[in-house]
Amino acid sequence: MVSSRPHSASAAGRWRIWLVWGCLIALIGGCGPNEAPPPSGDQAQEPAQVEKVAAKPATVVAEVKKTPKKKKRKRRERPKPYLSEYGLFEGPMAEMRPAAGVMPYDLNSALFSDYAWKSRFIKVPEGEKIEYREGTAFEFPVGTVIAKTFYFPTDFNDPAQGRRLIETRVLLLRESGWIGVPYLWNDEQTDAVSEVAGETVNVSWTHYDGEQRSNPYIVPNANDCKRCHTTGEFFEPIGPRARYLNKDYDYPDGPENQLVHWTRTGILTGAPDDPSQAPKSAAWKDEQSGTVAERARAWLEINCAHCHSSTGPARNSGLHLLASVTDPYKLGVYKTPVAAGRGSGGHKYDIVPGHPDESIMLFRLMATHPGMAMPEFGRSLVEDESVALIHRWIEEMQVPEGFDVSNGIGEFETLTDEQLAEFAQEVAEQGDAARGEEIFHRQRVNCFKCHTIGGAGEGFGPDLLKPLGDQSLNYLIEALLLPNKAIPKGFETVNVVTDSGETYAGIVLEENDSELVLRDLTRPEIRIPHSSIEQRNAGVSLMPANAVSTLPRQDVVDLLRFLTELGQPGEFQVTPAPVIRSWQVLDPLPSNIARVDANRFIADLPQRRDLTWEAAYSRTNGALALESVMAVPQSSLRIVRCQFNVTEAGNVAVKLNATDGLRIWLDGDAVDPAQLNSLNVEPGTREITFMIDLDQRDDKTLRCEIHPAANRPAAVQP
Structure with missing residues (x-):
């Protein structure tokens, strides 16, 4: 048998020779004997400085290289087109009998979905476990599938008559x-088919009261999932949490x-042996x-607290409905609403104890019109x-201590010159600016929800250190009691009603030929x-007309005395x-905080999505009043x-x-307090956490300055 290798080697050699000659010819043909190659880069920008040099013979080594293979990109797993492909059920799909390794479950309280009934299932990859978390969603292994099927029995009082399955919402946990x-x-x-665009399905049933009902049931699109399931930066399940799962199931x-x-x-680890020790x-x-x-x-939490x-997305509303x-x-x-628009129903407060029919919360739960209904x-x-x-809850609610509004100043339709003069005299003669600053910081007054002082605050409304025109005392009185009389320039609002019935009220950020952008x-x-x-x-002004109506006149x-002195030379500069x-x-803090290992607790904070962080702001002198902190x-x-x-x-000095x-x-x-004068930091957002024991502290405030250190100073911005 004659080998072909010498022939192949010879062919390769001939190719190398031809390649060398080709390169030499290209070099010789491209430049004359006294010409340099065409300039490039910076040389091309300065032709007068290019020195002509004679071309020198060059040794060219040509090497044939194999084209490197492109790395195969890992294909991103796509959702399966049919529900049956997940292997959640055995037998006829409509019977929803869980297959081996699939766990059915139920919740103590569930989200209302136009009276749809629900069946829930979870499938964990074989050999993997769910990690128990006390207050937040459990930690699930990658590959977990959570499925919730929405259906309507023919007769709510006799489910055995049959049912119609409408949709199944699936949550898939990937690496990302x-x-x-x-x-x-x-x-x-x-079977059920993936419907990322959503759908509307007409359904009918016999209700608990024996009446026949029907409704166009809305199947959400894939993006709608994020609206409920996003908490801060995390997309996570809502239902599978200890406090909702802590109940019996009929296996x-x-x-x-x-x-x-x-x-x-074997699918859950870390839970208390005794369920009475779990929330x-x-x-x-x-x-x-x-x-x-x-x-x-419980109902408000499962239906409303995800926003x-x-x-949550509605965190700036100041209405927080977690059961904790x-x-x-x-x-x-x-509490006055921050942006309810028509959703207020003409009412002043979210909840008026003892008066449910005067409460915005109940009005919105009873509304169905877009822009008014909640959720x-x-x-x-x-x-x-x-x-x-x-x-019934609001009707039986007692006015909490410190919330008696019977002596509140009330609302003003207008202010006469005499009333303005009377207010101005009281502010000048009886006003206490230090107490006014404390009132400004109260959660109930909620000033920082819109305004800023020196950049601290939500930043939606005017910074109170910046002149807004007439800064007289009369102007401040009217701005506080009659906010619609003189809206600062740049903070005017518009009301919009769309063809779908949705209503919006906000400040115009931008407007072009195609759209209006509000905030x-x-x-x-x-x-x-x-x-x-x-x-x-x-x-109208986004500052509610009754923002201070519950406060006593003093x-x-x-508060007005503080606003008049704010930014002026002296104590409030x-x-x-x-x-x-x-x-x-x-x-609130966890009730067992005094017994846990502090270092471990602080290290785990980034993963503790069950904990609630509330905004707080320093006084004008830069100190945080610790006694007002929960x-x-x-x-x-x-x-x-x-x-x-x-x-x-x-390095920074704290x-x-x-x-x-x-x-x-x-x-x-x-951090050892002795090392605060020189802490090494890398670029980015750095975070300092303080655990404070007020019983061991004479000064009941905390003031923190961040400076570049004397040794190898960092560039910092507090």
């Missing part, structure tokens, strides 16, 4: 995070607590599961049973196509020092944190007014 995919069941009820071999069953079957939400429909208040709060929390919230004002008691999406009907519960207190950007606008007119006088003015306060019951502990930006690496009673962490690492 969770995604949501809706699946629409076919008419034959044999084929008998009822058992779900947390216990999941642990016993448990009331079942709002079950009168035996809790008081009226507990059941009402109305300190990390204890501040009556955050629950809406005598804003996911329903088109009113849930009569939950409305009755919320009505309100809860959304930084609202894009409205001109083609969809049916009505547009000038709006409180208003003190904002210092130019690099002091921290914006803070975050952990509120604490653990029967504890003097406080936890606060602040951020600063580093633009160039180096200057505090006092270090007694403090434990300090920089980006999760414990």
